[in-house]
Amino acid sequence: MGILVVGSVALDSVKTPFGEREDILGGAATYFSVAASYFTDVGIVAVVGDDFPEQHVSFFLRKGIDISGLQRQKGNTFRWKGEYGFDLNTRTTLDTQLNVFADFSPRLLALHRSQDYLFLGNIDPELQRSVLEQMKRPKLVACDTMDYWIQNTRESLLKTLSMIDLLIINDAETRQLADEPNLFRAARQILTLGPKMLVIKRGEYGALLFNSSSIFWAPAFPVEDVLDPTGAGDSFAGGLMGYLAASGACDDAALRKAVIFGSVMASFSVMNFGPEKLGDLTFPEIESRYREFYKLAFFEDIAGNLLEER
Amino acid sequence: MGILVVGSVALDSVKTPFGEREDILGGAATYFSVAASYFTDVGIVAVVGDDFPEQHVSFFLRKGIDISGLQRQKGNTFRWKGEYGFDLNTRTTLDTQLNVFADFSPRLLALHRSQDYLFLGNIDPELQRSVLEQMKRPKLVACDTMDYWIQNTRESLLKTLSMIDLLIINDAETRQLADEPNLFRAARQILTLGPKMLVIKRGEYGALLFNSSSIFWAPAFPVEDVLDPTGAGDSFAGGLMGYLAASGACDDAALRKAVIFGSVMASFSVMNFGPEKLGDLTFPEIESRYREFYKLAFFEDIAGNLLEER
Numbered sequence: 001m002g003i004l005v006v007g008s009v010a011l012d013s014v015k016t017p018f019g020e021r022e023d024i025l026g027g028a029a030t031y032f033s034v035a036a037s038y039f040t041d042v043g044i045v046a047v048v049g050d051d052f053p054e055q056h057v058s059f060f061l062r063k064g065i066d067i068s069g070l071q072r073q074k075g076n077t078f079r080w081k082g083e084y085g086f087d088l089n090t091r092t093t094l095d096t097q098l099n100v101f102a103d104f105s106p107r108l109l110a111l112h113r114s115q116d117y118l119f120l121g122n123i124d125p126e127l128q129r130s131v132l133e134q135m136k137r138p139k140l141v142a143c144d145t146m147d148y149w150i151q152n153t154r155e156s157l158l159k160t161l162s163m164i165d166l167l168i169i170n171d172a173e174t175r176q177l178a179d180e181p182n183l184f185r186a187a188r189q190i191l192t193l194g195p196k197m198l199v200i201k202r203g204e205y206g207a208l209l210f211n212s213s214s215i216f217w218a219p220a221f222p223v224e225d226v227l228d229p230t231g232a233g234d235s236f237a238g239g240l241m242g243y244l245a246a247s248g249a250c251d252d253a254a255l256r257k258a259v260i261f262g263s264v265m266a267s268f269s270v271m272n273f274g275p276e277k278l279g280d281l282t283f284p285e286i287e288s289r290y291r292e293f294y295k296l297a298f299f300e301d302i303a304g305n306l307l308e309e310r
Numbered sequence: 311m312g313i314l315v316v317g318s319v320a321l322d323s324v325k326t327p328f329g330e331r332e333d334i335l336g337g338a339a340t341y342f343s344v345a346a347s348y349f350t351d352v353g354i355v356a357v358v359g360d361d362f363p364e365q366h367v368s369f370f371l372r373k374g375i376d377i378s379g380l381q382r383q384k385g386n387t388f389r390w391k392g393e394y395g396f397d398l399n400t401r402t403t404l405d406t407q408l409n410v411f412a413d414f415s416p417r418l419l420a421l422h423r424s425q426d427y428l429f430l431g432n433i434d435p436e437l438q439r440s441v442l443e444q445m446k447r448p449k450l451v452a453c454d455t456m457d458y459w460i461q462n463t464r465e466s467l468l469k470t471l472s473m474i475d476l477l478i479i480n481d482a483e484t485r486q487l488a489d490e491p492n493l494f495r496a497a498r499q500i501l502t503l504g505p506k507m508l509v510i511k512r513g514e515y516g517a518l519l520f521n522s523s524s525i526f527w528a529p530a531f532p533v534e535d536v537l538d539p540t541g542a543g544d545s546f547a548g549g550l551m552g553y554l555a556a557s558g559a560c561d562d563a564a565l566r567k568a569v570i571f572g573s574v575m576a577s578f579s580v581m582n583f584g585p586e587k588l589g590d591l592t593f594p595e596i597e598s599r600y601r602e603f604y605k606l607a608f609f610e611d612i613a614g615n616l617l618e619e620r
Contacts, residue, residue, distance in 0.1 A: 184532040205515045217606045219527035222494040256609040299566040301604045
């Protein structure tokens with residue numbers, strides 16, 4: 001079953017301790033769709049300017065991504081420029097030019113309105129709702145957001161949250177949204193706002209999945225050479241939604257697997273600048289890394305009564 | 311098989327956002343031995359002053375802990391005073407009075423020299439060696455250390471490390487010891503210094519186990535009400551060594567289980583001030599929490615070829 005993703009397609013200029021790239025392909029919808037494309041059909045709803053390089057269009061087409069919903073408008077493409085500190089945990093935004101993205105008002109094509117899976121990337125919660133309202137209710141709606149919307153458009157964000165199934169945010173956003181420093185209490189509170197499932201991205205510390213009945217603690221892959229963390233969170237969401245759409249399941253076991261596939265895609269994404277490494281994988285490589293995650297986290301249950309053994 | 315632990319027994323004054331306690335029982339050897347006592351016999355080698363309250367002696371005896379190696383000297387017991395910030399991640403030491411601990415020079419009793427398991431708590435690396443040299447080579451020697459020894463007695467610490475099997479430290483100490491910001495590269499380097507196994511404690515983010523053949527990523531328990539983090543790391547080490555000594559095994563599967571038992575004991579330890587909660591458990595409670603850890607981290611392996619399913 002196919003996925004529709006709404007979000008940014010951008011040109012990124014990125015500097016990390018290990019190198020520098022200018023005007024490379026970026027944006028949440030880009031990383032998400034490339035990651036998801038290994039699992040299922042995915043269509044992008046986004047906007048670019050008339051300066052958007054043809055090679056990037058070719059890249060999407062080569063990955064089998066449906067870009068019929070990628071609007072081209074007069075003007076320049078959304079540009080983001082950022083720099084990472086030595087430990088890659090601190091990111092400084094040097095410049096943001098919204099350009100054509102400033103007036104982005106997604107209008108869905110008829111063929112997109114009946115997609116079964118929808119990912120609402122990190123955009124104005126009002127726009128997120130306008131997309132959802134144009135659709136025949138999808139089977140699963142997931143959503144991202146960020147500190148800006150939590151702080152400045154809280155009421156609107158709460159409306160959006162009341163309409164979605166799965167929220168995928170990071171730990172700082174979790175605490176901010178719930179206004180609660182304890183992550184586990186914060187998560188429980190967010191599950192009362194609408195989403196039946198919450199996934200918390202913790203970067204190098206892995207991810208957490210919460211639903212009404214259980215918590216799942218997912219590891220991160222021990223990547224020794226992180227070149228560029230940009231897009232890791234969106235690659236994670238793409239792998240997660242991609243697996244759910246491909247399997248058609250949404251029970252606890254499927255969700256746990258999906259979180260691991262998300263972590264797999266994030267671990268590949270950070271190994272090179274932009275979506276270079278992410279776009280250059282084979283499915284056996286993805287499966288093989290899944291198995292490495294399995295070995296990383298595996299331990300035996302205790303069968304008998306240990307005390308009686310003494 | 312029994313464990314010998316060498317380290318501090320102290321009187322702690324602790325302030326957290328959730329309360330305050332004065333002159334309660336503390337110290338690395340205390341938390342370690344209480345946690346380990348649920349699994350196997352454990353003996354303490356430490357020193358206290360003539361002010362050490364009789365009720366604490368009774369507490370150790372009640373837990374079945376061998377305190378024949380707990381020396382009493384003229385003077386006051388080691389005192390530590392500290393305060394935790396709102397998120398419990400920042401700790402400020404307000405006062406340290408070494409007192410009788412300043413001249414601690416452990417002399418082992420004959421009955422302790424042939425113990426099979428030895429834990430060298432966080433003391434001067436020279437003292438750690440002097441203890442090890444007094445023993446018939448134990449089956450397993452584990453060791454803790456801290457930033458102070460890494461910075462000021464590096465050569466002596468390296469000598470100690472060359473003689474031990476298992477190093478148990480936190481993530482900051484790992485990076486500092488290897489002088490390498492990437493945790494995984496740092497871990498690999500430390501395994502060339504002597505220890506065949508390294509366990510990295512990451513507090514609320516869980517723990518990592520490294521040996522020559524694999525990495526194990528252990529979760530932390532989602533404790534919603536942490537009252538006092540003091541002693542969590544030593545409780546962790548106590549549970550870990552306790553399980554290893556009780557099982558007699560030291561293969562990868564046993565080590566992974568041991569790390570989980572360590573995490574179990576740490577999760578109980580932080581639920582109250584001092585070793586109150588830690589000292590008041592039953593073994594079924596410990597086993598039940600182990601199973602909760604298992605459920606927390608469990609996900610299915612992928613059996614078939616997912617690509618072929620599409």
